[in-house]
Amino acid sequence: MSATLLDGKKLAETVRNEVRVGVAEFTKTHGRPPGLEVILVGEDPASQIYTRNKEKAAKEVGIRGKLHVLPADTSEDALLRELDRLNNDDTVDGILVQLPLPKQIREQRVLDAIRPDKDVDGFHPVNAGMLASGRPSLVPCTPRGSMRLLDLAGARLEGARAVVVGRSNIVGKPMAQLLLAANATVTMAHSRTKDLAAVCREADVLVVAVGKAELVRGDWVKPGAVVIDVGMNRIELAPAKDGEPAKTKLVGDVAFDEAKERASAITPVPGGVGPMTIACLLDNTLVAARARVAAKNG
Numbered sequence: 001m002s003a004t005l006l007d008g009k010k011l012a013e014t015v016r017n018e019v020r021v022g023v024a025e026f027t028k029t030h031g032r033p034p035g036l037e038v039i040l041v042g043e044d045p046a047s048q049i050y051t052r053n054k055e056k057a058a059k060e061v062g063i064r065g066k067l068h069v070l071p072a073d074t075s076e077d078a079l080l081r082e083l084d085r086l087n088n089d090d091t092v093d094g095i096l097v098q099l100p101l102p103k104q105i106r107e108q109r110v111l112d113a114i115r116p117d118k119d120v121d122g123f124h125p126v127n128a129g130m131l132a133s134g135r136p137s138l139v140p141c142t143p144r145g146s147m148r149l150l151d152l153a154g155a156r157l158e159g160a161r162a163v164v165v166g167r168s169n170i171v172g173k174p175m176a177q178l179l180l181a182a183n184a185t186v187t188m189a190h191s192r193t194k195d196l197a198a199v200c201r202e203a204d205v206l207v208v209a210v211g212k213a214e215l216v217r218g219d220w221v222k223p224g225a226v227v228i229d230v231g232m233n234r235i236e237l238a239p240a241k242d243g244e245p246a247k248t249k250l251v252g253d254v255a256f257d258e259a260k261e262r263a264s265a266i267t268p269v270p271g272g273v274g275p276m277t278i279a280c281l282l283d284n285t286l287v288a289a290r291a292r293v294a295a296k297n298g
């Protein structure tokens with residue numbers, strides 16, 4: 001028996017098509033497209049590719065996307081001034097500051113400085129608090145995308161045992177909140193959890209977001225469970241030599257080939273959660289744009 005593959009690439013295309021329709025309607029009604037500003041500090045090549053992809057994905061659905069690349073030695077004050085400008089620009093609906101930031105910049109200061117109503121990542125403490133209070137506003141993109149993948153799997157969440165491995169503010173905590181809101185019985189597991197394998201084996205729904213390549217083995221998966229693998233780890237297959245770059249491959253936090261023999265449905269890496277994160281970012285930009293004009297019109 002082999003699990004159903006949850007194709008995030010295909011579902012992301014569906015979501016982007018929905019967003020494109022909403023964006024066209026917004027643009028017609030309000031005389032301007034929704035605007036998304038992405039800020040990257042520094043020249044990390046992987047981050048450059050990711051942020052360029054976000055800008056491109058925005059433009060493909062009709063969102064006015066703009067990428068700002070600031071030098072690696074940008075001061076915290078300079079970044080805060082840039083955010084102030086974007087916060088006060090009425091044509092800007094969404095602001096995303098790519099993480100991680102260089103060490104001279106305090107991440108928390110920066111995330112706190114983004115207006116909550118433009119916080120399309122959903123990382124501002126106001127938005128985190130709204131979600132935890134059962135009043136979701138802008139919800140983090142990866143957990144939103146993961147919920148859509150669970151929906152695609154036909155997972156019954158009401159009364160189900162859900163285990164979230166990983167307790168980050170970006171994925172683990174908001175994911176647990178969304179599962180709880182869907183009436184699952186939620187366990188949050190993490191690096192200090194005793195007998196993590198046994199905790200995972202209880203899960204009807206298993207979401208793994210820890211950033212450790214193939215941590216979750218096949219025998220940690222309850223037969224018939226739905227598995228969402230949020231991990232993206234680049235592992236080296238062969239070292240660089242003779243001027244050839246190292247051969248690498250992308251693997252998740254779940255040992256896919258083992259887990260697929262036990263799960264009823266599972267996300268691949270790549271092609272699972274990653275593309276859904278980007279699609280939900282575009283949707284959050286549309287959600288933010290609509291909410292902002294609604295607030296302005298009373």
Ligand SMILES: Nc1nc(=O)c2c([nH]1)NC[C@@H]1CN(c3ccc(C(=O)N[C@@H](CCC(=O)O)C(=O)O)cc3)C=[N+]21
Pocket residue numbers: 050096097098099100121141232250269270271272273274275276277278
């Ligand atoms: N403020 C902020 N918000 C973010 O959402 C954010 C961030 N900072 N910093 C970095 C991480 C990483 N991230 C990814 C999203 C999608 C893919 C993605 O689409 N991956 C593809 C392929 C990737 C590949 O082949 O390299 C896939 O999984 O199929 C990757 C990475 C968003 N992040």
